[in-house]
Amino acid sequence: MAKQELKCPHCKEWTVWQGQLHDRCINCNALLEEEKINKLNKLAAKKEAQEAVEQAKIAKQNPIVRKISNYAATLFIGIILSIIAVVVLVAG
Numbered sequence: 001m002a003k004q005e006l007k008c009p010h011c012k013e014w015t016v017w018q019g020q021l022h023d024r025c026i027n028c029n030a031l032l033e034e035e036k037i038n039k040l041n042k043l044a045a046k047k048e049a050q051e052a053v054e055q056a057k058i059a060k061q062n063p064i065v066r067k068i069s070n071y072a073a074t075l076f077i078g079i080i081l082s083i084i085a086v087v088v089l090v091a092g
């Protein structure tokens with residue numbers, strides 16, 4: 001991603017944006033991508049909540065199935081989260 005000028009959503013002044021998620025405004029030091037970061041955090045929290053529900057379901061199953069499911073679920077959620085992160089970063 002290229003370095004570019006961006007209007008800060010906080011102080012409405014132009015600042016330098018290097019395309020990074022955690023870039024800060026050169027004028028007021030606010031996070032330029034705060035909204036996007038919040039969005040990502042929210043998605044992560046949602047996934048965690050779903051994971052907790054899955055864990056509760058799995059807890060009722062027998063130990064071997066539980067162990068396999070646990071591993072598969074972790075792997076699956078990791079992949080999904082990566083895809084969501086990429087989509088959010090690209091599409092905005």
Ligand SMILES: [Zn+2]
Pocket residue numbers: 008009010011012013015025026027028029030
């Ligand atoms: Zn600012």
